Amino acid sequence: MRIGTILAVALCACAAAFAQEAKSVEKLAPYYPTPETVVERMLKLGGLKAGEKMFDLGSGDGRIVIMAAEKFKADATGVEFDADLAKESSARIRSLGLEKRARIIQGDIAKQDFSSAALLTVYLLPTSNSKIRPMLEKQLKPGTRIVAHDFTFQDWTPVKEEHIEDDGEGRSHTLYLYVR
Ligand SMILES: C[S@@+](CC[C@H](N)C(=O)[O-])C[C@H]1O[C@@H](n2cnc3c(N)ncnc32)[C@H](O)[C@@H]1O
Numbered sequence: 758m759r760i761g762t763i764l765a766v767a768l769c770a771c772a773a774a775f776a777q778e779a780k781s782v783e784k785l786a787p788y789y790p791t792p793e794t795v796v797e798r799m800l801k802l803g804g805l806k807a808g809e810k811m812f813d814l815g816s817g818d819g820r821i822v823i824m825a826a827e828k829f830k831a832d833a834t835g836v837e838f839d840a841d842l843a844k845e846s847s848a849r850i851r852s853l854g855l856e857k858r859a860r861i862i863q864g865d866i867a868k869q870d871f872s873s874a875a876l877l878t879v880y881l882l883p884t885s886n887s888k889i890r891p892m893l894e895k896q897l898k899p900g901t902r903i904v905a906h907d908f909t910f911q912d913w914t915p916v917k918e919e920h921i922e923d924d925g926e927g928r929s930h931t932l933y934l935y936v937r
Contacts, residue, residue: 782838782865785885790817791906792924795932796824799878802919802934803904805829809875812836814866814889819846819859821878826850826859831876835861836869872896880906887911894937903935910935 791799799821805811807830813821816835823846825833837843843863850859862869866889871877874897879886890910893903907930909915915933922929 783867783888784838785866785888786815786881788817788839788842789880790820791880792926792928792930793820793824795906795921795924795930796821797828798919798921799904799906799932800825800829800831800876802917802932803876803878803902805831805876808832810834810873811876811878812869812871812874813878814871815879815881816846816861817842819849819861822846822859822861823849823853823855826855827853831858833859835859836864836866837861838863838865867892870896871901872898874898874901877901877903878906879903881908883908883911897937899937901937903937905933905935907931909933 805825810832811825811834813833813835816822816837819835822833822835825831835846837846840863843861847861850856850861871893877893881889886905886908890912903910913935916936917934919932920929921932924930
């Protein structure tokens with residue numbers, strides 16, 4: 758076989774594998790950012806402390822990760838499958854000089870390991886919370902806090918709820934704090 762043919766076959770195999778990988782990511786929610794005022798309330802409700810590891814599951818433009826690292830001095834990781842959002846948020850982290858405390862993993866929430874987390878923040882659809890719940894139950898160490906925005910985790914009982922009547926733009930929000 759000629760070298761050109763070998764290269765073409767290898768490239769096709771790579772592209773097919775990549776397409777398969779991309780297809781296998783299940784979209785757990787559309788991109789719908791949490792207002793900054795609510796982000797702060799989520800991190801306060803989660804009792805985030807300096808140096809603690811936190812993860813935002815589906816990190817969008819990175820606003821939760823950035824506030825966690827910048828204002829709360831936490832060690833913050835976002836997981837986001839959308840390539841543009843992951844790139845944009847990583848660039849913002851770099852431009853703010855937060856690389857030591859903040860990062861974005863471009864990948865699938867369902868394929869991550871959250872066992873080192875002290876706090877998780879979650880703004881996904883109710884059905885998606887049910888899908889990832891068994892994985893979190895297996896992975897999370899006792900005492901891990903989870904703050905869910907607007908949608909509960911079925912079968913888990915929140916230790917605290919916070920209602921925000923108006924976020925400044927006329928929208929109301931409810932936050933749920935769980936402790937594993
Ligand atoms: C409602 S938005 C929340 C964004 C951010 N956490 C916030 O509160 O501002 C949900 C995000 O999850 C991302 N997402 C959905 N399914 C995902 C998956 N399987 N793996 C990684 N990210 C995912 C979407 O692309 C979107 O950015």
